[in-house]
Structures are given as structure tokens and as C-alpha cells.
Amino acid sequence: MKEHISREEALELLRKYNKEPFHIRHGLTVEGVMRWYAEELGYGEDRDFWGIVGLLHDIDFEEYPQEHCLKAPELLKEAGVDEDIIHGVVSHGYDLTVDVKPEHEMEKVLYATDELTGLIGAVALMHPSKSVMDMKVKSVRKKFKNLNFAAGCDREVIQAGAEMMGVELDELFDKTIQAMQSCEAAVDAEMKDLGLEE
Numbered sequence: 001m002k003e004h005i006s007r008e009e010a011l012e013l014l015r016k017y018n019k020e021p022f023h024i025r026h027g028l029t030v031e032g033v034m035r036w037y038a039e040e041l042g043y044g045e046d047r048d049f050w051g052i053v054g055l056l057h058d059i060d061f062e063e064y065p066q067e068h069c070l071k072a073p074e075l076l077k078e079a080g081v082d083e084d085i086i087h088g089v090v091s092h093g094y095d096l097t098v099d100v101k102p103e104h105e106m107e108k109v110l111y112a113t114d115e116l117t118g119l120i121g122a123v124a125l126m127h128p129s130k131s132v133m134d135m136k137v138k139s140v141r142k143k144f145k146n147l148n149f150a151a152g153c154d155r156e157v158i159q160a161g162a163e164m165m166g167v168e169l170d171e172l173f174d175k176t177i178q179a180m181q182s183c184e185a186a187v188d189a190e191m192k193d194l195g196l197e198e
Helices: 006-017 019-038 042-054 073-076 083-091 105-126 137-147 155-164 171-191
Strands: none
Touching: 006 019, 006 042, 006 073, 019 042, 019 105, 019 171, 042 073, 042 083, 042 105, 083 105, 105 137, 105 155, 105 171, 137 171, 155 171
């Protein structure tokens, strides 16, 4: 697999349909997480491709929340984005809005980590540092069990994603924390460059 749209074009496309800093930050974070996992799982040569799928995964969420993952193919095709990227983007809505199952390892990672990055991000905001750099697995595990905390983060999807990847929840938590640590500074810097600091 290789990328078919430049990173610059992908970011421009994300920003065309997403104006909220929160959504841009989420896209950049998931991009960084996907790139880390590509390296971690032995797909290093495809890290740019994995990253672009992560960057674009919620392209339709802000403007079309009721059609999340249903509107995305139309927006992406219109921009000339290839089918393998579209399949990757759409598959993270599996069993929620679409029946496109994550098949490739990259799609399983996106499915497992998308909601989890939101949960870990919410846990980080509770820390004095507001950062994932000092995050521990036990903090995430505790908040994962508290269904009132970050209630919008779907625990069933996270659990199903861990099973899809064939890992225990704690391992998924640990690796995703590491992945978020790897890109936090870059995401902060890019948000600043874009003039989008929340």
C-alpha cells in the first residue's frame, strides 16, 4: 500500500469540512497514533498511508454527524482520494453506521484506537500537566470503567477493537498511550502553526 494523496492535500481536505479546533486536533492525534502503530507493527514503509487514513478518518463528522462514515466516501471521491483510503476511513464506523468490516491490520488499529485516543485525551485533561507524557495505564483503566467519564467514548468499540487486534485491553491502553506520547509535541506545534490553539 502507498499513499495516493499528499499529507498537505489531506490536511487541506480535513480543514475544508472541519473548523472546530477539537476535531482538527483529534485528526492530527489519530494520524500520529496510526504512524506510530505502523512502525510498531512492522508496516513502517506504509506509515504515511496509515497516517493519512488517520488524519481523514472523521472527515464527515463535524458537518454530517448523522451520516458519519456514510458521507465520507462521497467527500473523499470528490477530492480524488483512492478506494483503499476510503475503505480504511469508512471501516472505523463498522457496526455503528456501516457494515464495512476492518480487514487490514491498519483498519483494525484505527477501529481500536479512535475512541481510545478520545478517552486518553480526556484523562490527560484531568492531570495537572494536561499531557499524556506522564500518563499511566491504571489511570486509563480506572476511567474506562467509569462509564460517566467521557461518556461519548464508546467502550464497546474499544473492547471490540482490542479483540480484533488480538490484544488485551491493558496492552492496547499502554501502546496507545505510547503512540500519543510520540506525537503530542508535534500536534501541539501544528495546532499553533495553524492558529487553532483551543
